[in-house]
Amino acid sequence: MASREDLYEEAVRTHGPALDRLSRAYEANPEARRDLLQEIHLALWRSLESFDARCSLRTWIYRVAHNVASSHVDADRRSKARQPVSIDGLDLADEGFDTASVADRRMAIERLMELIRELKPLDRQLMLLFLEGVDAGGIAEVTGLSPGNVATKIHRIKNILIRRFHIGGEHGR
Amino acid sequence: MADESEDLKNLWQSQPSDPYGIRRGDFRQKMRKFERRIFWRNVREYAAGAVVIAAFTRYEWKFHGLLVRLGSGLIIAGTLYVMYQLHRRASLRPAPADMGLSPCIEFHRKTLERQRDALQTIWSWYLLPFVPGLTVFVVGSILDRWAAHPENLEHLILNSLGPSAIMAAVFLVAWRLNRRAAARLQAQIDELNDLGDNGDSRP
Numbered sequence: 001m002a003s004r005e006d007l008y009e010e011a012v013r014t015h016g017p018a019l020d021r022l023s024r025a026y027e028a029n030p031e032a033r034r035d036l037l038q039e040i041h042l043a044l045w046r047s048l049e050s051f052d053a054r055c056s057l058r059t060w061i062y063r064v065a066h067n068v069a070s071s072h073v074d075a076d077r078r079s080k081a082r083q084p085v086s087i088d089g090l091d092l093a094d095e096g097f098d099t100a101s102v103a104d105r106r107m108a109i110e111r112l113m114e115l116i117r118e119l120k121p122l123d124r125q126l127m128l129l130f131l132e133g134v135d136a137g138g139i140a141e142v143t144g145l146s147p148g149n150v151a152t153k154i155h156r157i158k159n160i161l162i163r164r165f166h167i168g169g170e171h172g173r
Numbered sequence: 174m175a176d177e178s179e180d181l182k183n184l185w186q187s188q189p190s191d192p193y194g195i196r197r198g199d200f201r202q203k204m205r206k207f208e209r210r211i212f213w214r215n216v217r218e219y220a221a222g223a224v225v226i227a228a229f230t231r232y233e234w235k236f237h238g239l240l241v242r243l244g245s246g247l248i249i250a251g252t253l254y255v256m257y258q259l260h261r262r263a264s265l266r267p268a269p270a271d272m273g274l275s276p277c278i279e280f281h282r283k284t285l286e287r288q289r290d291a292l293q294t295i296w297s298w299y300l301l302p303f304v305p306g307l308t309v310f311v312v313g314s315i316l317d318r319w320a321a322h323p324e325n326l327e328h329l330i331l332n333s334l335g336p337s338a339i340m341a342a343v344f345l346v347a348w349r350l351n352r353r354a355a356a357r358l359q360a361q362i363d364e365l366n367d368l369g370d371n372g373d374s375r376p
Contacts, residue, residue, distance in 0.1 A: 005197050012194040020190040035210075041195050042207055043268035050271050060273035067280040068268050074284065105184055112185070124367065125277050131185040144276025149368050158178045165181060 004048045007057065011044060015061050018132050025116045025128055026069040036072050043068045055141060062129065062142045070121045073143065084120040108165050115164075126153050208267060215264045222256040225249075238320075240313025247306030258298040262291045282365045285358050292355035300344050311337055 002010070023037040047064050051057070116127055122143060129139045140150045195203055229245040229252075236242055272280065291298075315329050322329075 009194075016192060016194060017186075017190040020193060021185070021188060037193055038195075038203070039268070042200075042204055043272060045195065045200055046204075046268070046270045047273045051273060055273075055355065063275065063277060063280075064273045065270070067272050067275070070277065070281060070285065071268070081300065087224050109184065109188060112181075121281055122278060122365070131182055133182050133186065142277060144278035145368050161178055161181050 004045065004051075007048045008045050011048070011057060011061050012041075012161055015058065019061070019065055021132075022065055022128055023068060025113050025124070026073055028113070028117060036069060039072065040065045040068045058134075059138065059141050062134070065080070066125045066128075066142070070125070073121070073124075084118060086095055086120050108152060112161075112165070115160075126150070127157055130157055159163075211265045211267065215260070218264070219256050219259070222252050222259075236313075236317070238313050238317040240309055241315075241317060244306050244308070244310025244313050247309055249306075250271060251302035251306050252279045252301045255299055262287070262298075278365055278368065282362055285362050285365070287364065289358040292351045292358065294347050295351040298356075300348060304344075307340065316350045 020037060020042055023033050027033040027036045029073060044064050047060070051060055055063075112131075116124055119127060122145065125143055126139060126145070129142060134142065136147060136150050136154060139145070139154075140147045142162060143150070145153070224308050226249050229248045232245040233242055236245070275357075311333055315326075315333055318329050
């Protein structure tokens, strides 16, 4: 069994950029975002002492990262009394982006971040895991949602993303 | 539809990212720094309690009536108890080490249950501890003023009824608002139970 330090280094090598994107999707303020990213890394390092390979390292990393980030958002939301929304409550309005254009791609990412920050914790986790390319089984393992619910929600997410962001340029319309 | 969503996944994953990692030798130092930051964040949360304690400590010296001083002491004790309860129930803490064992839904449910329990029992740990001190303080104030003006007892009692009623109303409203917030959290917990494995992911 690898040491905690080795596991942490593997986690950073394989999922470092994903953790960075995750912290940006959870926290808009750059200073608070750096704090959140550091908190995730420290929590991950601490947690790896109890990692016993009962689940994959990927599942472990995402569970820790999302749980830390959710607690961060929860404390922030309580202080600002902001209510998150459900994926099912989002409309399919056209955002007017065409992801074939570079400028629009950058704006699309920003708008996507804002959209994710509005979501309820589990929907947010699901959306991020979907965007990171985690398959339905992996999402169910990380979140604890039933596979049926994951499938339904992924279908809804795809509809929202395709309608809002004109994925793939013209053919997405 | 699957191919189309791949484009957005690629767009998402191709964002430039800042490489971040903690070097082997730096963990303990960073953890200490992080725990210090949490400690000071918590201290700021207790600032209101410190103000109440400072004010009633001053009353201990300023007033000579036994009951007013006893009431001030009880309010200080009540505030300390509430601060302890806030620390126990709601203070920020480093993430638990076994966090990776719980799926997100389980972690989220436990968080909501903890918040719900705190709100549901707010009467006993947040409001009630102030009642004995405030009651003794008000009665003591009336008796002190009565000692100075023996003919005005009825007038003094009537004068204190208004502020006492307002205080009671504030307590009642706080209790009811928190009960309502607890019910909203319970609805979210029920929703999570429906989303878990086989409708309920509880072990």
